[in-house]
Each structure stands twice: as structure tokens, then as C-alpha cells.
Amino acid sequence: MTNETVEPDITAAGNEVSASFLAAKKRSDETLAALEANPGKFTMLTGDRPTGRLHLGHYFGTILERVRMQDKGVHTNIIIADYQVITDRDTTEHIEDNVLNLVIEYLAAGIDPNKTMIFTHSAVPAENQLMLPFLSLVTESELHRNPTVKAEMEASGHALTGLLLTYPIHQACDILFCKGNVVPVGKDQLPHIEITRTIARRFNERYAKKHPVFPEPAAILSEAPEIPGLDGRKMSKSYGNAISLGATAEETAKLIKKSPTDSERMITFDPVNRPQVSALLTTAGLATGRDPKEIAEEIGNAGAGALKQYVTESVNAFLAPHRERRAELAKDMDTIRDILHEGNKRANAIAEETLDEVRAAMGMKY
Structure with missing residues (x-):
């Protein structure tokens, strides 16, 4: 995750963006202060798409922060977002190798599977089932306005698929199924957190006013430096x-x-x-x-x-x-698979419990 420089903008839209960013920054600072005081009250969700090998940019940009949060006592969860590979790619070739290599890299960097839950999208059906009620809480125009969706659509050269359009909603499922209340991101990913906050708020207002189901997660704005590639361009x-x-x-x-x-x-x-x-x-x-x-x-x-x-x-x-x-x-791939299977088992238990709460709030437990 990278930080972007936000240039001053005197237009009304620019003022709105600036105000939104300032509010997010204030919330980030307040959340960090509370987290430092009582890390056990916070649940963090972060992750990667298994599209290849991790590099130094990932290490300094996100992995070190994950290890720091884990060791501080935050409830840390890492999703290997295998379903999101197909938002902009036509193949899942090498995906198993990529997934298992991510687990190895996490462990080598200091992620402790006894403290951090590592799991995959495709192995947790109850988490993905949250997409259905969540999609009913957003409009088509809200989906189209998301700048990350626009950028990824332009970069991929693909027609806009339903999965790419609803990519931010899938991320909301990732964050909210485990009741995540903090998400470390760069400025460029703030719109994803905002739509997650909107979904949590709308669900609670519509179905669970007396007993809210979901927290409204706060973005923790990353202080990691922007790490260029060896040629001066973005590292990729x-x-x-x-x-x-x-x-x-x-x-x-x-x-x-x-x-x-x-x-x-x-x-x-x-x-x-x-x-x-x-x-x-x-x-x-x-x-x-x-x-x-x-x-x-x-x-x-x-x-x-x-x-x-x-x-x-x-x-x-x-x-x-x-x-x-x-x-x-890497000498013991059976253990690597066991760690992933155990993470998937834990994630399934959490997702099933959350989905039960959602169905109960919607009056759908028959």
C-alpha cells in the first residue's frame, strides 16, 4: 500500500475530497492513539491478492506493519484474496503455488499463525454470502463512483465485469465478517473503507437499530514511505x-x-x-x-x-x-498447508456466526 501526495484543489469537488480526507486522517489518529493504549480491543483485517511473489515494496509497505500490530496484541487477520484474482485476470494458473508462497513469506517475515488468522476467500463460503445483503445497501452509482474500480478497470483493459464493479463490496465482506474495526491502508484505498463504513451503518440502521451487528471500521493511514521500483516507476x-x-x-x-x-x-x-x-x-x-x-x-x-x-x-x-x-x-509444505487449513477453519467458524447474526437481524432464521 502506498501513500499518494494529495494536491490542493480549489474546486467544490476538491474541497469535498479534502474534507473527507481530513476527517479520515483525524479518525486514523484517534484510532491509533486508542489502539496504542488498548490493542486488544481492536481487530485488523488486511490481505493480498495471490497474483505472484511478494517484493520489497510489500515488505516495507504492509508486512512490517502487520507484524507490529500482531506483536502489539491486535487481533490480526490476513486474507489471501484468491477470488479477487479474477476481477481483472482471465486465468487462475499458478494460483495454488502463489497462495502457498504467500503463507511462507508471511511466516518468514514474522507472522505467527497462533496470533494471526491466515485464510483464503474461496474456503469461507459464509463470508462471501454476506455479499447478497450488502449489495442491497449500495446503489449502482455509488459502485461506479469508486475511484479504485475506475482505475483498475482502465488498467486491466477489460470490459467492466460484475465482480470488478462489486470489488469494494467484497472487501467490505472481508472486513466486516470478522467485525474488523481497523484497516491499515494508503490514501488511495480510503474510498474502500468509506463504502465499508457506509454498508455497516446502513445495515445497522435498517435491520439492527437496537443491537448493531457491525462496527464502522476506521482506516489507519499508513505512514510507510512510497517505495519506488529500481527504475524509478512504481514498484511492480x-x-x-x-x-x-x-x-x-x-x-x-x-x-x-x-x-x-x-x-x-x-x-x-x-x-x-x-x-x-x-x-x-x-x-x-x-x-x-x-x-x-x-x-x-x-x-x-x-x-x-x-x-x-x-x-x-x-x-x-x-x-x-x-x-x-x-x-x-519451504522444506515442509505439509505444515504450510496445515496452517492455511487451520486458518480457514477458524475463519469459517467466525463467518458462520456473523452470518447467523445477519440472518437473525433480517428475520431470516426459520
């Missing part, structure tokens, strides 16, 4: 500019070596005018905990070759413990 598997957590040291070195820079020998940190060089410096900074400007000054006139060597050594040193844990975990 499809761009070939991302360092996978599971890549070997040799593969990492090869990828960094072929990453583009520019013709200027002196190394400086200037994200606007020198995005490619600055992306390499940012990567090195994250891996070492150092200021990218300090690294640039240290390399100075030694040029791009010295920079790439420093980045390679830094990233490989940083990832070495993760890779070692990952390799050890």
Missing part, C-alpha cells in the same frame, strides 16, 4: 523493477545491475530530477536504515557502478535472514 512485478523477497542473491544482483540510471557520474539524491538513481538510493536506505542523502554523499563521484554494488550488498545482507527462514519453511 509487471514492470520487472521489483526485488522479490524469495529471489536469490544472484538474481537480486543481476536485477540491480541492469537497472537504469543516468549519464551523470556524481551520485545525488534527487527524486524529481533523478528518479532512477534516487530509487536505488531509496532501496539502499530502506535496507540499511540510513538516509539516502547520506548514502549518496558517501558514494559521491564513484558513479553508478559503485551505487549498484552498494545497493546489491545492502539488499542481500538485509534479505539473507528472511531467505534463510523462507528456505527452511
Whole structure:
């Protein structure tokens, strides 16, 4: 998840967006303060689509925060959103391998399955059944207005499918089935949380005024830095500019070596005018905990070759413990499957209980 820079906008629509963001930011700050004081009162839901391997962007952008929340005592849940793969893809090829590799990466990074529930969409039918009542609580125009749906539709090149259109509602099911009340997101995903809050509020108002079923979850706005790919663009598997957590040291070195820079020998940190060089410096900074400007000054006139060597050594040193844990975990795939099956079992029990509450509130328990 990435943070986006919100430019000032003097239009009425812009003022509305700004007001909405400011309200979300205030709620995020208040929620974080309450969470720090009493983490056990909070349930967090987050997750990933199993479309490929996790990379450094995922690690610094979301996984570290999940581990921090888990270790703090928040009730942490991670969904592997396998059904959402087909919102913009025509195949589920390699999906089993991708799902199991996500579990391995989570465990290698410090996720504890005894503290965090890891589960998949497709294994929890009661959660998906919440889609039916939830869809009745939103209008077609509200679905079309969601900016993430618009962006993903344009990026995919597909006609608008029903699943893509209702993608935010499916996310609301993910969050609300376990009574999630905090969701860590970047600014770009705030509209998803807002529609989830709307669904929770409308359900309670329509069917459960005296005994509300769902909390209205708060977005916790991520403080993680925006992590560029090695070429200065957004880090993405499809761009070939991302360092996978599971890549070997040799593969990492090869990828960094072929990453583009520019013709200027002196190394400086200037994200606007020198995005490619600055992306390499940012990567090195994250891996070492150092200021990218300090690294640039240290390399100075030694040029791009010295920079790439420093980045390679830094990233490989940083990832070495993760890779070692990952390799050890991959030796016992039966245990990996058992962890996922146990998470699915726990998620099913929670989902069935929530669905029973929903049916009872709607007068549909016969």
C-alpha cells in the first residue's frame, strides 16, 4: 500500500475530497492513539491478492506493519484474496503455488499463525454470502463512483465485469465478517473503507437499530514511505523493477545491475530530477536504515557502478535472514498447508456466526 501526495484543489469537488480526507486522517489518529493504549480491543483485517511473489515494496509497505500490530496484541487477520484474482485476470494458473508462497513469506517475515488468522476467500463460503445483503445497501452509482474500480478497470483493459464493479463490496465482506474495526491502508484505498463504513451503518440502521451487528471500521493511514521500483516507476512485478523477497542473491544482483540510471557520474539524491538513481538510493536506505542523502554523499563521484554494488550488498545482507527462514519453511509444505487449513477453519467458524447474526437481524432464521 502506498501513500499518494494529495494536491490542493480549489474546486467544490476538491474541497469535498479534502474534507473527507481530513476527517479520515483525524479518525486514523484517534484510532491509533486508542489502539496504542488498548490493542486488544481492536481487530485488523488486511490481505493480498495471490497474483505472484511478494517484493520489497510489500515488505516495507504492509508486512512490517502487520507484524507490529500482531506483536502489539491486535487481533490480526490476513486474507489471501484468491477470488479477487479474477476481477481483472482471465486465468487462475499458478494460483495454488502463489497462495502457498504467500503463507511462507508471511511466516518468514514474522507472522505467527497462533496470533494471526491466515485464510483464503474461496474456503469461507459464509463470508462471501454476506455479499447478497450488502449489495442491497449500495446503489449502482455509488459502485461506479469508486475511484479504485475506475482505475483498475482502465488498467486491466477489460470490459467492466460484475465482480470488478462489486470489488469494494467484497472487501467490505472481508472486513466486516470478522467485525474488523481497523484497516491499515494508503490514501488511495480510503474510498474502500468509506463504502465499508457506509454498508455497516446502513445495515445497522435498517435491520439492527437496537443491537448493531457491525462496527464502522476506521482506516489507519499508513505512514510507510512510497517505495519506488529500481527504475524509478512504481514498484511492480509487471514492470520487472521489483526485488522479490524469495529471489536469490544472484538474481537480486543481476536485477540491480541492469537497472537504469543516468549519464551523470556524481551520485545525488534527487527524486524529481533523478528518479532512477534516487530509487536505488531509496532501496539502499530502506535496507540499511540510513538516509539516502547520506548514502549518496558517501558514494559521491564513484558513479553508478559503485551505487549498484552498494545497493546489491545492502539488499542481500538485509534479505539473507528472511531467505534463510523462507528456505527452511519451504522444506515442509505439509505444515504450510496445515496452517492455511487451520486458518480457514477458524475463519469459517467466525463467518458462520456473523452470518447467523445477519440472518437473525433480517428475520431470516426459520
